[in-house]
Amino acid sequence: MNRRGFLAAAGLTAAGAALATATSGTARAAAGPFRVPAEDGRHTRTWMAWPDSTSIWGGALSGVQADIALIARTVAKYEPVVVCANSGSAAKARSMCGSTVTVLSSIPVDDCWMRDTGPVFRTDGAGGLDAVGLSFNGWGNKQTHAKDALVAERIAAWTGVAFTRAALVGEGGAVEQDGSGTLMATRSSLVNRNRNPGLSESRIAAALCDAYGASKVIWFDGVRGQDITDDHVDATSRFLSPGEALVQMPLSTDTDAYARDARQQYATLSAATTSTGGPIDTMSLQGPDYDKIRSTNRDFLASYANYYLCNGAVISGQFGDTRADAAARATLARLYPDRRIEQLDIDRLGTGGGGIHCVTQQQPVV
Template identity: 80%
Template sequence: MNDSVAGRHARRGLSRRHFLVAAGLTAAAGTALATTSQGSAKAARGAFRVPVEDVRHTRTWMAWPDSTAIWRGKLGGVQADIALIARTIAKYEPVVLCANPGSAAKARSLCGPTVTVISSIPVDDCWMRDTGPVFRTDGHGGLDTVGLNFNGWGDKQTHAKDGLVAERIAAHVGVPFTYADLVGEGGAIEQDGAGTLMATRSSLVNRNRNPGMSERQLERAMCDAYGASKVIWFDGVYGQDITDDHVDATSRFLAHGEALVQMPLASDNDAYARDARRQYSALSASTTATGRPMDTMRLQGPDYNKIRSTDQGFLASYANFYLCNDAVISAQFGDRRADEAARATLARLYPDRYIEQLDIDRLGTGGGGIHCVTQQQPVA
C-alpha cells in the first residue's frame, strides 16, 4: 500500500491521504504496541532473520478490497487490478487471497481457479504488505512471523480487521507469532537479508506511530524484529501521503550491498523528487552492516505528463515491483519510453526471471503499487 514516489509532480497533490479524506473516513483505534501473550520479537534475535525478497517463496499472500467507503466509485477497477496481480503471480507460485465472506465469491470469480481465496481472515482493505505478517527464517528449516502493530498508517484509516491480519495469517500457517516493539508497516522497512535495513524517519520516527520513541530506540526495535544490526535512515516526506513516505516506492534492496533508487526527471523539484535524490546520495555513501560499500543503482521514473492517469494522487513507481518465483511483477504507466527502460533495467538486474509489466492504473489512484498489495512467505 503506498505511498509517495520520487518524480511525483507538485501538481499531483496528496496521495492516499487526499483520497481517504475525500471519502470522509474516520480512524479506528490502533493496535496495542508490543508485548502480548505471544511475547516480543526480540526473543528470537540472532536466530531468525527476514530474508532478502529474491529467495524462493512457498506462497504469496494478498487481500481483497470490498469497501465502498474507502474506494467509492473506484472499487470495481481496483478489484480488477488486484485480480490481475493475483492471477499473474499465480503463474509462478501459489497465491492465497484473504476476502470477507460477503465478497469471497466475487473474488473467486475475478481471480479464477489458480488463486486460492479464503474467507476466514477478514480484511478492511488490500494493502497486505503493511497488514500482513513479516516472515522470518533461521536457515535451518525454521519459520516464524512478526507483526508490526498496524495502526492504519497513524490512525488515518479504519483498521479493526486489518490490525489482526498478521496474527491470523500466522495462525492459519501454523507458525509462531510475536509482536514487534514498534508500530509500523512492511512497506516502511526494506531489508537486505544480511543485517541491514533502510527506512524513512517520516514513516517511523513519527508520533502518529511511535510517540515518545527515539530514533535509537526504533533502530533497536527494528533490528530485533528483522534480525538485523544496522539501519540506514532517510529523512522522507512528512504529511504528504497516508504512509508518510514509505521507502518501498523509492528505494529497494536487491541483495547484500546492492540497492536501487527510482530517480525523478532532472526537471522535477517537488518534495518527493528532492527526497529521492537524497536517498540516492545517502545510499551511495553508506556501507552495509558488514562494512561493505553500497552499490547503488538508478531506476528512472516516468514523466507524469506522459502517463495514462491524470489522477492527482497517482503513484507511478517502477521501484514498487514484487519478486516471486522466477518472475518480477512490475507496473507500466503509459510513458512508453520510460516503461521500456524500466523493463530493460529490471531484466538486467534479474536476468533469470521473467519480467511482467501490468497496467494497474486503478490501484495506482489509491497511491499504491504491486509490492504494496503482496506479502511473500519464504521457503523455510
Template identity: 80%
Template sequence: MNDHAVARHAGPGLNRRRFLAAAGLTAAGAAVAAAVQNRADATPAAGVFRVPIEDVRHTRTWMAWPDSTAIWPGRLGGVQADIALIARTIAKYEPVVMCANPGSAAKARSMCGSTVTVISSIPVDDCWMRDTGPVFRTDGYGGLDAVGLNFNGWGDKQTHAKDALVAERIAAHVGVPFTYADLVGEGGAIEQDGAGTLMATRSSLVNRNRNPGVSERQLERAMCAAYGASKVIWFDGVYGQDITDDHVDATSRFLAPGEALVQTPLPSENDAYARDARRQYDTLSASTTAAGREMDVMRLQGPDYNKIRSTNRDFLASYANFYLCNDAVISAQFGDRRADEAARATLNRLYPDRRIEQLNIDRLGTGGGGIHCVTQQQPVA
C-alpha cells in the same frame, strides 16, 4: 498500504489514497510505545531468525481483497480488477492466497479464477497486505516464524479493526510462532537485505502517529530485533503529505547485500518527493552495510508524468514498487512508452533469470499504491 516518494503531488495535505474522509478516521488503536529490548547479538548468524531478502524462493504470496465502497467510492470495481490481475499473474509462478470477507469471497473467486486460492476466514478492511500482513522470518535450519508490526492504520488515518489482526491470523493459519514487534509500523516502511542491513524513512516511523515518545535509537533496536538485523540506514522522508508518511518501498529497494536501487525523478521535477528521492540516492551512496561494505547504488529512472495514462494527481508511478516471486518480477507500466521499456530493460538486467511481467494497474495507482504494496511473500523455510 502502504508509499511514495515518487508520486506526483500538488500541494500539502494527506495525498496518498485521498479517500480518507470517505473511509472515516478513527481515534482507536493508539500507537504502541512498548519498551524496547537491546539485542545481544548484533550480527545475524545461522540459527537466528531474520527476514530474508525478497528474491529467495517463496512458498506462497498473500494478498487481500478490497470490498469497501467507502474506501474506494466509484472506483472499487476497477481496483478489484487490478488486484485480480496481479493475483492471477503471480499465480503463474507460485501459489497465491487471497484473504476476503465472507460477503465478497464469491466475487473474489470469480474475478481471480481457479489458480488463486480465496479464503474467508481472515477478514480484511482493505487490500494493502504489505503493511497489514505478517513479516515472515527464517532461521537457516528450516524454521519459520512471523512478526507483526502493530498496524494502526498508518497513524490512525484509516479504520483498521480487521487489518490490525491480519498478521496474527495469517500466522495462525500457517501454523507458525508469532510475536509482535516493539514498534508500530508497516511492511512497506522497512526494506531489508537479509544480511543485517535495513533502510527506512524517519517520516514514517520516527513519527508520533506511530511511535510517540520512542527515540530513533530505540526504534533502530526494535527494528533490528524484529528483522534480525544490526544496522538501519535512515532517510528523512516526507512528513504528512501522504497516508504512509513516505514509505521506502516505492523509492529505494535492496537488490542484494551491498546493492540497492533508487527510482529517481526527472531533472525538471522538484517537489518534496523528488527532492527526497535524490537525497535517498545520496544517502545510500555514502552508506555502508552492517558488514562494513560500501553500497553499490543504481538509478531507475521514473516516468514522465506528462506522458503517463493517468491524470490523477495522486497517482503513484513507481517502477521500484515491483514484486519478486518465483522466477518472475511483477512490475507496473504507466503508458510512458520510453520509460516503460527502459524500466523493463533495467529489470531484465538485474534479474536475467526471471521473466519480467509489466501490468497496467492504473486503477490501483490512483490509490497511491502499487504491486509491492498489495503483496506479502511467505519465504521457503
C-alpha cells in the same frame, strides 16, 4: 480518496516535507537466530487481500478489485497465491481471480494493502519459520483498521507458525531488508508520533533490528504528512542484494517533495555502508514523465521500484509513458536476468497511491 491525497482531502497536509541532509545509519547488535530473508529467495506462497469497502474506495472499488485480481492471477503463474477476503465478497474474489488463486474467507480484512498488514515472515536457516507483526494502526489512525490490525496474527495462526509482535508500530512497506543484516526506512513514516509516540530513533531502530534480525538501519528523512503512509521506502528504494541497491529517480526537471526525497535517498545510500561495513553500489531506475503517463491524477503513484519478486518473475507496473516503461523493463531484465519481467497496467491501484509490492507479502521457503 487515495493514499497520497488522503491528508490533503482531510485538510491535514503539513506545511512542507520534512527533508534535511543525508545522515548515517543506526547500528546495534542482532538479537537472535531468526532473520527476514531477502525477497528474491524462493517463496512458499504470496499473500494478498481483497478490498470490498465502498467507504474506503467509493466508485473506484471495482477498478481496484480488477487490478488486485490481475496481480493475483499473474503471480499465480509462478507461485501459489492466497487472497484473504471477507465472507460476503469471497465469491466475487474467486470469480475475478480465477481458479489458479486460493481465496480464504476465514481471515477478514479492511483493505488490500497486505504488505503493510500481513505478517513479516522470518527463517532461521535450519528449517524454522516464524512471523512478526508490526502492530498496524492504519498508518497512524488515518483509516479504519480493526480487521487489518489482526491480519498478521491470523495468517501466522493459519500457517501454524509462532507469532510475536514487534516493539514498535509500523508497516511492511516502510522497511526494506537485504537479508544480511541491513535495513532501510524513512524517519517520516516510523519516527513519527502517529505511530511511535515517545520512542526515540535509536529505540525504533533497535525494535526494527529485533524484529527483522538485522543489525543496522539506514535512515532517510522522507516526506512527512503528504500521503497516508508518510512516505514508504518501497516506492523509491529497494535492495537488490547485500551491497547493492536501486533508487527510482525523478526527471531532472521534477522539483516536488518526492523528487527531492528520491535524490536524498540516492545520496544517502551512495554514502552508506552495509551492516558488515561494505559499500553499497547504488544504481538508478528512471521514473516516468508524469506528463506522458495515462493517469491525469496528480496523486498517482507511478513507481517502477514498487515491483514484486516471485518465483521466476518480476512483477512491475507500466504507466503509459512508452519510452520510460520500456527502459524500466530493460533495467529490470538486466538486474534480474534469470526472471521473466511482467509489466501490468495497474492504474486504478496507482490512483489509490499504491503499487504491486504494496499489495503482496511473501512467505519464504524454509
